[in-house]
Amino acid sequence: MSTDEWTYRPLVNYLNTRDIIPRLISLLRPYYGCFLDKICADQSPANQYYGYYTLLTLASVVLHRDAFDVGKIVTQEKRVIHNHQVSLCRVDACTTREVNHEQLRYVDYFDRRSKSVAELATYLRPLIMDVLDVKCSVGDNEEPNRDRAMPHDLERGEWWKHVHQIQRYLAMIPLAVFLQSHGFYADQYDPRTIWNREKNGSLMYLFPECAPIIRPQAMSADEQIEWFCNNYVDQWEEYHASATMRMLANRIVKHTLKARNGFDVGLTKPKVEQPSLFADPHSIPFGRILSHHRDQYAVYHDSKTKFIESRGEDKHGKVGLIHLGRLCDLIEQKKIVVSKWKEQGCTISCPIHGRDSDPSFNIEFERNWFWCYGCGIHGRIDRSDVPDTISVNFSHTAKPDATNIKVSPEHHRIMSDTQILLQKMYLGESDDDAMDAWEYLATQRGHDPYHAFDLGAVMDMSM
């Protein structure tokens, strides 16, 4: 069972047992009839998964349609469907899924006012919340993917973005209806302005304008949130005390108090002052610095081992000067941990801003130049304390370690799949391009094409 299949199978099973999808399809059919037929045509598990994902996306689009700028909604809808086609069309490389753009015509011309927001929300909200809960639980149980740049994470990141967006919409709709019934919709905010503030269409910006309905007296932050939940959120039981609504309530109270008093009250933590440049190490509160940085920080600021000096500032930021001899001594004594060796230099934890979980202090020996991506300090390298006759040997740390070089399983899988595909085409002698490859190996190189094939030679992907 592949990783993807392992991921989506619980969701598909859950949806099938709850009989959710047929109800969702029946509700969405007036809007996306043609598209739904295409989604439902293929019943393989993978296609079901992506089909259901599309259904949820479309449902969210229908849900928040009436509450926002229609033009923007349609644009958003097109983008979602465009992006999703990439997933749909590749679900199975062996299955050609002809997804055309006819559904966009439906998006543009269907009757947007056929159902009110409240009616649709009543129908769809519990269904989608069920599905989202299941997906959340499945996602939490997933094996952590250590390679953050994996495409699997790419897709999951997209998915989670949509999940949060849908959750925001769902949480917002009852409140929007409630506000509209109290006359706040037309008078106090313009959805177009709100939409333009953030491309993702987050509704968080709605709440500052809604704040006048909340009249909290002198209360602490927790009391204000509790008061809000008791008075306004309590009527929606499924959202009561949920993290999302508490966050929204927090935001409302914060903006209300800020609007009334002109400053933040109690909800914003006071800013912690950062240690100044080249501060005395004894004056730096090490409690705020990670423990494993403490020793290095002391090394940086010890008068005997201090290898960097301040030289003021220029238009690009702070300027410093590095004494190469002292730096090399520290590296050889292993008092400074070099995180990355390059051909021309190295990367270490920044001695200035200190808390470098991802070291960003780059030193280039050949260019006599250093800079820090974190705090911006930069400057020259002073070689006066390095005698010419002494060569600095970094080889003991500069060795590449083949045991650390890893190819991810998915990387290997996609390459081996490509190799198999190319092998099939290479053996297909009827193809003209494959014949070109055979001719090249046989006549221009004097090799036996079958012998080369045994060693992995294949032809390009020409179709």
Added chain:
Amino acid sequence: MGWTLTQLTYYGLVAFSKNIKTVDYSILQLLCKHGMTPTGICRNKQYTVNDETVEIICEGLPYFPLNNRVTFPLMVGQRMSSFYGRAIWKNSKVPHIKLPRKHHSTPPGGWNTAVLADPRIEHVSVTEAVIDGLVIDRLGGYPIGIIGTGNSTTICEIALGKKQNIYLGYDNEELSPAELKLHKETGKPDLPPGQLATERTAKLLRDFGYKETITYLTHYTLGSENPIWKVSDGSIFKDFGAWWKDKGQFFF
């Protein structure tokens, strides 16, 4: 299970270029078969991971980087990591190519490195091109193509194995006048790049702790060890590929 366009782009199997404007390219036709339109593919595509960590921006139309090339798989350890493509038309501007690594940092590895894991093999021949390696294989040896002379990943992999003796079979092509001039200016010895690479590779292997025998196959202008590969008629031996094409294929 197929692969997404995102994955193909991420691993370098599909690249995008603004210079591609026609629909004659095979990969574009393939994508169109699967439901995409040229306009949909052409626009900029942006993929994000965790909202800010990784960003892949593609502009233009997609193409297969190894188009019209004979391809060979490259491996790191026991896993495939990339492809090497040799152009099949003459006078190509880019005769050798590996899959682009724009979006990930996995090293490309080397060709046929699986022989390192076989304990029965005693001698391994290292060549800088796959075509040369095919000749070594035809002659009965066990080749490894490191694709260029600076692939320290594969050299390090060889050194860590420490099981096989190594034959270094780099090229011995003549220096051009421009290269000769450059070598004089920079103080380098007047030796071809392949010969310099032989010295460098041997030194690198020793630095990595490799203790087995290293033998020079084509290196006979420097050093005390004579090359074991000589040409009987006295002509300059350039590389295995050219020798096989001109003479070797008629003897073996």
